Amino acid sequence: MANPDRMDTIVNLAKRRGLVFPSSDIYGGFRSTWDYGPLGVLLKRNVKEAWWRSMVQLRDDVVGLDSAILMAPKVWEASGHLATFTDPLVDCKVCKERFRADQLPDSGACPNCGSKDSFTDARNFNLMFKTHVGPVEDDAAVAYLRPETAQGIFVNFANVLTTSRKKPPFGIAQIGKSFRNEITPGNFIFRTREVEQMEMEFFVPPDESEQWFEYWCAERYRWYTDLGMPESMLRLRPHEESELSHYSTGTSDVEFQYPWGWGELEGIAKRSDYDLQQHAKHSGKDLSYFDQEQDQRYVPYVIEPAAGADRATLAFLLAAYDEEEVNGEKRVVLRLHHRLAPNKVAVLPLSKNEKLTPRAHEIAAMVRAEYQIDYDQSGAIGRRYRRQDEVGTPYCVTVDFDTLDDDAVTVRERDSMAQDRIPVTGLLAYLRDRLAG
Numbered sequence: 001m002a003n004p005d006r007m008d009t010i011v012n013l014a015k016r017r018g019l020v021f022p023s024s025d026i027y028g029g030f031r032s033t034w035d036y037g038p039l040g041v042l043l044k045r046n047v048k049e050a051w052w053r054s055m056v057q058l059r060d061d062v063v064g065l066d067s068a069i070l071m072a073p074k075v076w077e078a079s080g081h082l083a084t085f086t087d088p089l090v091d092c093k094v095c096k097e098r099f100r101a102d103q104l105p106d107s108g109a110c111p112n113c114g115s116k117d118s119f120t121d122a123r124n125f126n127l128m129f130k131t132h133v134g135p136v137e138d139d140a141a142v143a144y145l146r147p148e149t150a151q152g153i154f155v156n157f158a159n160v161l162t163t164s165r166k167k168p169p170f171g172i173a174q175i176g177k178s179f180r181n182e183i184t185p186g187n188f189i190f191r192t193r194e195v196e197q198m199e200m201e202f203f204v205p206p207d208e209s210e211q212w213f214e215y216w217c218a219e220r221y222r223w224y225t226d227l228g229m230p231e232s233m234l235r236l237r238p239h240e241e242s243e244l245s246h247y248s249t250g251t252s253d254v255e256f257q258y259p260w261g262w263g264e265l266e267g268i269a270k271r272s273d274y275d276l277q278q279h280a281k282h283s284g285k286d287l288s289y290f291d292q293e294q295d296q297r298y299v300p301y302v303i304e305p306a307a308g309a310d311r312a313t314l315a316f317l318l319a320a321y322d323e324e325e326v327n328g329e330k331r332v333v334l335r336l337h338h339r340l341a342p343n344k345v346a347v348l349p350l351s352k353n354e355k356l357t358p359r360a361h362e363i364a365a366m367v368r369a370e371y372q373i374d375y376d377q378s379g380a381i382g383r384r385y386r387r388q389d390e391v392g393t394p395y396c397v398t399v400d401f402d403t404l405d406d407d408a409v410t411v412r413e414r415d416s417m418a419q420d421r422i423p424v425t426g427l428l429a430y431l432r433d434r435l436a437g
Helices: 004-016 038-057 073-079 150-154 157-164 206-226 274-283 309-320 357-368 381-390 424-435
Strands: 020-022 034-036 062-064 086-091 098-100 123-126 129-132 142-145 170-179 194-204 234-238 250-258 261-272 289-291 296-298 301-308 321-326 329-334 345-349 373-375 395-399 408-413 419-423
Touching: 004 020, 004 309, 004 321, 034 038, 038 062, 038 170, 038 194, 038 206, 038 309, 073 142, 073 150, 073 274, 150 157, 150 170, 150 194, 150 274, 157 170, 194 206, 194 309, 206 234, 206 250, 206 261, 206 301, 234 261, 250 309, 261 274, 261 309, 274 301, 301 309, 309 321, 329 381, 345 357, 345 381, 357 373, 357 395, 357 424, 381 395, 395 424, 408 424, 419 424
Parallel strands: 062 170, 345 373, 345 395
Antiparallel strands: 020 034, 086 098, 086 123, 129 142, 170 194, 194 301, 234 250, 250 261, 261 301, 289 296, 321 329, 395 408, 408 419
8 A cells, every 4th residue: 555654754764874865965966866864775786796696606507797878879879868768748738847657647637737638749758868978079079878788698698608608508697887867856765866776687588588687576576575575565467468678578566555556576587588689680790699509690689687776775675664652651763684785783881981892893803804883872771672673783892891801792693582692602603604595
């Protein structure tokens, strides 16, 4: 069910706790751009690292790539983006606001001013950002900020095939920034003009395309549930034919139940051999593969799981947010999977006592060598626990005056709030056991 209040709660929490700030905030912000704060940059980095671990590190059939943001303009001509990467744009004749024609309400009323039947005819608007390379701003110097990372993979297919000594079925994965001049950005970091994508192109023999498509749909859905996202907030939805991109012969979205309703979290597309064929045609280079075992040459088909790091970060935040009552008080807790939590451990001396803090700093240094931690000695210990709960820290280590005698600390677990007394010599082993996997 739609719950707009939940979105406001997350946006407020994000700014208050240093997860996400409005970009150019001291100048009043800049529409649809966001800066990740000290905790947000850790959370987003953990999302990307979890994706990379799953897609590259733990597999022997996927390799990585980091291609350039600026590419030869002919790339976008070959890919079809210059001709087809458009949204239908209309203007309200009354308030002059612009909207995507395919997202207007059925009532025909302007979402901004309420005027009815006041829109201009729809016209196609290309979503690519145009720039110029070099000192002269003429047509010969025109270039584009990439609208997707995928094309950098396709134009490097032959390079990777040769140097990695892989053969289909195999994949090339990439994380990187893409830029789309969205007509109607919004919903916090859900839809922005500057996005970070996590994409993988999986090259397969044509007759294996369907089975790999089904495999990657299941695999990508499972990635979210393995990281703690409840299945009640997820679904896999096949695209209608009218929704398909120009390159797609079939696409399914992993959708998440956002506060405003179901929305795309990740798309898994069957791109057939469209991209490799297009680039072979426009570049004059052979992008086929010769299978010596089968004595067969073919242009591989492609299955593409494509996710957004920003969108995934938002979904994990929304799924993890929880409120409960403890001893008559509200406790806010982010129940993030430990792989995603910005800080894994917080070290909390019971007070700022000059006898206590040196030992607390020593313990913090020991834990910091293995985990991202926070050291917090300001305020009552209960208030510090609540601060750590609110940003999803899985474990708090409290150094108290008994530590000076027994060299043990109290470890508190975030979700259950259960506490264990652990010798300092066994602390790292205790944490490794619980933060492993």
